[in-house]
Amino acid sequence: xxxxxxxxxxxxxxxxxxxxxxxxxxxxxxxxxxxxxxxxxxxxxxxxxxxxxxxxxxxxxxxxxxxxxxxxxxxxxxxxxxxxxxxxxxxxxxxxxxxxxxxxxxxxxxxxxxxxxxxxxxxxxxxxxxxxxxxxxxxxxxxxxxxxxxxxxxxxxxxxxxxxxxxxxxxxxxxxxxxxxxxxxxxxxxxxxxxxxxxxxxxxxxxxxxxxxxxxxxxxxxxxxxxxxxxxxxxxxxxxxxxxxxxxxxxxxxxxxxxxxxxxxxxxxxxxxxxxxxxxxxxxxxxxxxxxxxxxxxxxxxxxxxxxxxxxxxxxxxxxxxxxxxxxxxxxxxxxxxxxxxxxxxxxxxxxxxxxxxxxxxxxxxxxxxxxxxxxxxxxxxxxxxxxxxxxxxxxxxxxxxxxxxxxxxxxxxxxxxxxxxxxxxxxxxxxxxxxxxxxxxxxxxxxxxxxxxxxxxxxxxxxxxxxxxxxxxxxxxx
Ligand SMILES: C[S@@+](CC[C@H](N)C(=O)[O-])C[C@H]1O[C@@H](n2cnc3c(N)ncnc32)[C@H](O)[C@@H]1O
Numbered sequence: 001x002x003x004x005x006x007x008x009x010x011x012x013x014x015x016x017x018x019x020x021x022x023x024x025x026x027x028x029x030x031x032x033x034x035x036x037x038x039x040x041x042x043x044x045x046x047x048x049x050x051x052x053x054x055x056x057x058x059x060x061x062x063x064x065x066x067x068x069x070x071x072x073x074x075x076x077x078x079x080x081x082x083x084x085x086x087x088x089x090x091x092x093x094x095x096x097x098x099x100x101x102x103x104x105x106x107x108x109x110x111x112x113x114x115x116x117x118x119x120x121x122x123x124x125x126x127x128x129x130x131x132x133x134x135x136x137x138x139x140x141x142x143x144x145x146x147x148x149x150x151x152x153x154x155x156x157x158x159x160x161x162x163x164x165x166x167x168x169x170x171x172x173x174x175x176x177x178x179x180x181x182x183x184x185x186x187x188x189x190x191x192x193x194x195x196x197x198x199x200x201x202x203x204x205x206x207x208x209x210x211x212x213x214x215x216x217x218x219x220x221x222x223x224x225x226x227x228x229x230x231x232x233x234x235x236x237x238x239x240x241x242x243x244x245x246x247x248x249x250x251x252x253x254x255x256x257x258x259x260x261x262x263x264x265x266x267x268x269x270x271x272x273x274x275x276x277x278x279x280x281x282x283x284x285x286x287x288x289x290x291x292x293x294x295x296x297x298x299x300x301x302x303x304x305x306x307x308x309x310x311x312x313x314x315x316x317x318x319x320x321x322x323x324x325x326x327x328x329x330x331x332x333x334x335x336x337x338x339x340x341x342x343x344x345x346x347x348x349x350x351x352x353x354x355x356x357x358x359x360x361x362x363x364x365x366x367x368x369x370x371x372x373x374x375x376x377x378x379x380x381x382x383x384x385x386x387x388x389x390x391x392x393x394x395x396x397x398x399x400x401x402x403x404x405x406x407x408x409x410x411x412x413x414x415x416x417x418x419x420x421x422x423x424x425x426x427x428x429x430x431x432x433x434x435x436x437x438x439x440x441x442x443x444x445x446x447x448x449x450x451x452x453x454x455x456x457x458x459x460x461x462x463x464x465x466x467x468x469x470x471x472x473x474x475x476x477x478x479x
Contacts, residue, residue, distance in 0.1 A: 003064065003416045007057045010417065014054035018047055032132060035098075036150040048467045053413050056421035079178050081131065084124045085151075086174020088134070089167045091116050092159070093125065094151040097134075097144045104135070104143030160232035165270075169233030176226050177434060179207045180214075184437050197363035202440040214438050215361070219291045227291060235270045237357060237471070245271065246278035249464035249473040250352075250385055257281040259351035264341050264374065265358040271387065272354075285347055287339035341370045348377040356387035357471060360435050360443050364452055371456035375478060384458050384476040389428035390465075391443045392420050401446065407463035408446055426468030449474060 022029050022043075029047070030040035063071060088094065091114040097105055107125065111118035122140050129136045134148040144152075151167045153159040160168040183203035187193045193201045199213035210217050218227045246252065252275060259282050263272040266286035276284050339346060341358075353374045359367045374384060392410070396419050401409045412419040423429065432443035444452070450460050458476040465472050 004061070006416050007061050007064070010057040010414070011054050011061075014051060014057070018050060018054075021047065021050065030146055032135075032145045032147065034146050035144065036146055036152070040146070045467070052421035052424075052468070053417055056413065056417045056424045059424045060417065079181070081127065082174040082178055084127050084174070085133065086171045086178075087116075087121075087124050088128060088148070089151045089171045089174075091121065092153075093121075093134075093142075094144055094148050094167075095153060095155075095159075097142060098149065098152050100143065102143065104137045104141045107140045107142065110142070160229065163232070163235075165232045165235030165237075168229050169236040172226075172229050172233045176207075176230070177438065180204050181434070181437050183207050184433075187437070197365065197440055199362070199366070199439045199441065203437040204439070215289065219289060231268045234267050234357065237270075237469070243274070243278070244466045244470060245387075245473075246274050248466065250383070250475055252279045252282065255279075255282060255351050258283055260285065260347065261352045261354060262287060262345075262347050262350045264339075264345075264353055264355045264370070265361075266354075266356075271356050282351075285337055285350075287337045287341070287347075289340065290338045341373060342366075343373070345373050345377045349379045350377075350382060352383045352385055353378075354385045354387070359386060359388050359449070359452070360431065360441060361439050362441050364448075364455075366441075367452045368455045371453065371458060375457040378478045380478065382478060384453075384478075386449070386453075386474040386476065387471040388449070388474070389426075389431060389443050390449065390463070390472045390474075391428055391432060391445050392423070393445065394418055394420075394423060402450070405446075405460055405462060407465060410465060422468030428468070454479070 018029065021027075025046075027043045027046070030044060034040055066074075091110075093110055093114065096110050096113050107122040108118045110116075111121050114121075118140075122142075125134050125142045126136060128134050128148070129142065132145065132147055134142050135145045137143050151170060153163045153167050180203045183206040186206060187201075187203045199215075200211060202214065204214045204217060205211060208217060212220070217223060218230065261272070261275065261282055261284050263269060263284065263286045266272055266288055269284075269286040272284045272286050275282070337346070345353075355370070355374075358370065362370065371384065378384075396412060396415075403409045410420065413421050418424065428443060435441040435443060446463070453460050453474075453476050457479050459479045460474055460476050462475050463472060464475070
C-alpha cells in the first residue's frame, strides 16, 4: 500500500504543478479531444520533462494493479496494435475522419472511401480506440482524437512528403519492422545466427528471404516503397515541433561563418535542415547511399517546385518540416553527396562531422570503422557530434556513470519510480531491440559508446541530454 500511496502522490503533485504552471504561463494543455497541431505540440513539449514522472507513475500503477497474466498477455499482443496502426494509416483513415470532424463517420463510409472491408476495419479501429487512438462515438462510428490525428498527412498520394514523418514511421513499424521482429526468437536461438554481430545474419534475412543486410536490401529497386517510408519516417524522430536540437546543446552559433558541417549517413537531411534553418552562416553537406540521395534530391525538387508555385508546402506549414526545407533550398546552404561511410571520407577537415541514429544501426566493429574514416580527415579543432539514444541501466546503481564528463550523470527520479521516467515516456529500449532484430546492431550505454569512440580515436568531451524521445547529443574531439 505504501507504494500505491507514493505513486498516487507523484501523480497528484505532478498534475497540480502542471495545472499551476499552465495557468501562470497562460497555456492550455491539450486534451485527447483536441486535434493534433504544431501549437498544441509545442505546449506539450514545454512540459514534457515535468509530466514524465506522472506518466512513469501511471504506467507503474498499471503494472502494479493488473493481474500479471493479462498484463503480460497485453504486451504479447503489442504486434497487433502496431499492425492495426499501420492499417489505419495505410488506409488514410485519419485523413478521411479529418474531413468528418466532430460527428465522426460510420465505418461503412470510411471503407467505401478506402476500399477496405468495413467489418474488418471496424474491428481494427475499435482495438485502437480501446487504447485511446481514435474514439468510437456511436456503434461503428469513429472520429479522430488528438492521438489518431497525428497520423493525418493531408493528401492520399505522396502522403509522407512534407509531413513530420510520424505516419510513415508508424506504417514502417506495423509492416516491415513487425515482419522482421517476428523472427527474433528463431534468430536468437539458431546457433547459425545466435552469436553473430553481422548485419546480414539478422532477422531481416529470415523475414524477406534475402542475403543482403537491411540497408542494402532497401537499396533494391523493388523496395522503393519501404525505402521511402522509412526515410520519411526518420523525420518523426526529430519532429514534435521542437527546436531543442538547433537551439540547445552544441554551440552552433559560435562556429565561424562558412564552417562546414557534414551529416554522415544523413538520410533525407532532417537534422541538417533543422540546423540550416537556424544557423544560416554555416555550410552543410548531407551524405548517404545513392538511392537515398536520389530520394532526397527528388524530394527537394518536388518541394522546390511547390515553393515557386506558391503551394501550401511553403505558405502554411502544418508540419515542422516545411520551413527548413524552404530555407534549405532558397539559401543554397547545402548539398547532397553520394557517399558510403565505410569508404574514405571525401570532405576533409570539416568543422563538425555529425552522425545521427547511425551508430545504433551497427555492431561495435562497424561503428569503429565508420568513426575511424572520419578521424582520418580531422583537423585538431574538428568535432564529432553523435546523436543517439543513451541507454541507462534501470537500477539505482551509479557506478556505471563517468561523472568527470559534463552531462554524463543525470538526476534520478524519486522512489518508487524507475530511476529515469523517460524509460517509459520514450522508446529507446524498444528501438534497441528493433536494431537487434533488423540489423544485429544495438543501442548503447554511455560506457559502450565511449569504448567505441576511443577505439576510433575520439574522446568524449561532454553530453547534452535532450528531452525524450529525442536522441542525446555526444560531443567528441580527436585524440
Ligand atoms: C537510421 S537512418 C538515419 C538517417 C539520418 N541520419 C536521420 O537521423 O534521419 C541510417 C542512415 O544510414 C544510411 N546508410 C546505411 N549504410 C550506409 C553506408 N554504407 N554509407 C552511407 N550511408 C549509409 C542509410 O541509408 C540511412 O539513411
